[in-house]
Amino acid sequence: MGLFDWKHWIVILIVVVLVFGTKKLKNLGTDVGESIKGFRKAMNDDDKPAEQQVPPAQPVHPQATSPLSQPHTIDATAQKVEEPIRKD
Numbered sequence: 001m002g003l004f005d006w007k008h009w010i011v012i013l014i015v016v017v018l019v020f021g022t023k024k025l026k027n028l029g030t031d032v033g034e035s036i037k038g039f040r041k042a043m044n045d046d047d048k049p050a051e052q053q054v055p056p057a058q059p060v061h062p063q064a065t066s067p068l069s070q071p072h073t074i075d076a077t078a079q080k081v082e083e084p085i086r087k088d
Contacts, residue, residue: 017025 020028
């Protein structure tokens with residue numbers, strides 16, 4: 001007689017059915033199944049090579065197609081920061 005014996009699982013199942021009802025549980029199961037299918041499809045789409053994927057659509061606005069007069073970049077050099085010595 002463990003903490004979760006088969007009798008305990010039956011009581012929990014009956015309580016869940018009484019609280020939520022069979023229709024909501026059926027809809028929940030359908031939704032979970034569809035989300036798993038969608039997840040698997042998305043994972044398989046990511047595994048395809050890049051050449052088979054559709055290129056992004058061109059921008060519609062004429063302002064988006066004109067080049068910028070100056071590039072917006074940040075020029076910086078990385079420097080190592082010494083960490084303080086802890087005195088524990």
